[in-house]
Amino acid sequence: MNLTEICDNAKKGREYALLGNYDSSMVYYQGVLQQIHKHCHSLRDPALKVKWQQVRQELEEEYEQVRSIVNTLESFKVDKPVDFPNPQPEECPRDPAVWPPPTPAEHRVPAQVKRPNTGMKPQRKDSPGMQHRGPAGKGQPNAKQDRPGARDARTAKAKEDKGRKGAQEGVGDGEQKKFDGTGYDSDLVDALERDIVSRNPNIHWDDIADLEDAKKLLREAVVLPMWMPDFFKGIRRPWKGVLMVGPPGTGKTMLAKAVATECGTTFFNVSSSTLTSKYRGESEKLVRLLFEMARFYAPTTIFIDEIDSICGRRGTSDEHEASRRVKSELLVQMDGVGGALENDDPSKMVMVLAATNFPWDIDEALRRRLEKRIYIPLPTAKGRAELLKISLREVEVASDVDLAVIAEQIEGYSGADITNVCRDASMMAMRRRIQGLKPEEIRALSKEELQMPVTMEDFELALKKISKSVSAADLEKYEAWMNEFGSV
Template structure:
């Protein structure tokens, strides 16, 4: 018997022949003759026939794919006639044809980071940030709807960086992209591409972009990108594995492996000054996501704290005036604190009675009053205004200015 083939290179026919010879079911010559003649005694595990006399050799498939396709063929074919229809287009495989089982294992770990369901965030649910939303639509939505125009010099943007104070809506914009855009969305963080095994981190980055090109059009969202690709060199205590990871990410974004497939990289960070200059160059649009303006703050308060009647409107002007420097997350905390005031009064009454009240007999929570809003403003402080000047300086140095 010939030398055994490498474990990662076995085809289905090699495995079948080795199994039969090893356990003495058949002779190797009989198996070879069956393979050469395209017969397997009624078993179509090695050869696929569609009932029209055309025989397709599938020896190039891996064993795992062979077993999967064999089960699909059993359910799809009956007496040589397909039950699913002849005009149905073949579905795209979940994984491309990788050369080794190791690469396939890495790809299976990254498949879990694909957003399957919709985050249910619409463009209209994000108040303000019109410039950022317009650029995201130009980069992701328009090239898919009108590919004729986005060719040559007008090829779509390959990368956009969203930077700004925490809580201003950068991740919300990414959720809107995953909801509204018809692309495969990869939600990638540092834990997705960093491995404890030597050499696996850069392999994960390479496999990630291969998967993105395979499922194109696709969007790769790198949340908190400063944790993955901070500045290199300059006397920093940088590990060799970290430097290899950064280099591979730069190569995949803009190197010889760059293809015509629509793979869009969306990155978000709260520390843009920590990013490497080479990564800033590859992220072609760098958009500041600022603290909400008065119009956006008013829209947030009207949505989160709606007035019950027109006669008893909440003091929205007071809220807008006293929340200068608040982020969107801080505004939500103000609304939550205001809504907690009537609940606290009700809980105090229930605790004084010391009686167990059935759930269906519990009293309703009272409406939110003006005094509750004033108390919420006193109890809540902004959390994202301390480094506002640094974001403005970075925006003036590296940001993409929007021309209205």
């Protein structure tokens, strides 16, 4: 952990708060609190850990103060136009049949200011005083009839804008903001809210072994713009789309969830079934609704898994008209998100992550919009050893188990293959324990009797049963595509 980076971010958060840039200050404070929380988990010295927790508590108090200032400023916003009274003294009631003297131009009251008109008697439309009154008169009926209607329209519009803004910003700190689905089918909105939105995937960088290059690029594309909003502007704006290419089971979905967890964004996990419907035109509405919700819940990560199934090449003979419309809408919405990013602050960022096992089937226009295309390879020897440690951290391991030897034996295995090997090996002892027992005897076994350590023999038996799932020919195809279209 870079302690200098923590100090710099804390200093910038305080400086932005003193300068009145409270939004950027809150972003820096959130980043520092996450960094200190992660650093505390890595400490082993109790005394040092207590000191860091005290620092984190002080920064949390500062963050709450900045947030209270923002809430106070929000409460000062004017709900509707204010009608100021006429500063001039009230005049005595006049006879409506008598014309008033003309008012000089320099003393005329502006049209938007409402003058008090106390003491005026109700007049009929055919009154001569109402028919011949000039523009300088006090009681123009047309102006008086039009003015309240115009003011009511302005007031209604101001309330509507205020309500929309309040819905987006949230009513209070303890309430979760809710997307306003006006204009959309409520069933579609509820389905996306229920099935897609995940605000805390709870996957961290430490849960992913190896893949340092991919982690570095994703930090640069998503996390750093949240911590350094003033730097990532103009030509240095964040990447609007990242495509992860690689064999199955190499950790592409895990990387996307780690991005959402580390930078605190709302995570949308999208598949082809999410964006398809049997009704004509509804799939395109789903695509548009997805991006509208993503902009509302920004900062957001949209992860489109197996994107080749949604946006394959257009113009092929077996392409359906509905499929083409969905692809076109997806491409339009992705460009719309990118255009908004150029002039928007990173706290409103919408990041599109995509993953595929068949990059050669993706449409050319989509490939252009996914500006960064990175290769997620099979784990190296060091990565395989780390994967074994991560998979076995909840299981007791016997002293004869040599993870380095096992890592050499599983060369060519993907991350999912290694997880399957560890799962099968951890169940070997239980299988031996219940062998030959009756169902009643199995149910009578205690938890301690089944908690037996995993041995080297268990791994050898598991390796005989589980083979690698990626062939050498597949790896050559990925490397050839990356050499032609890669953008690391």
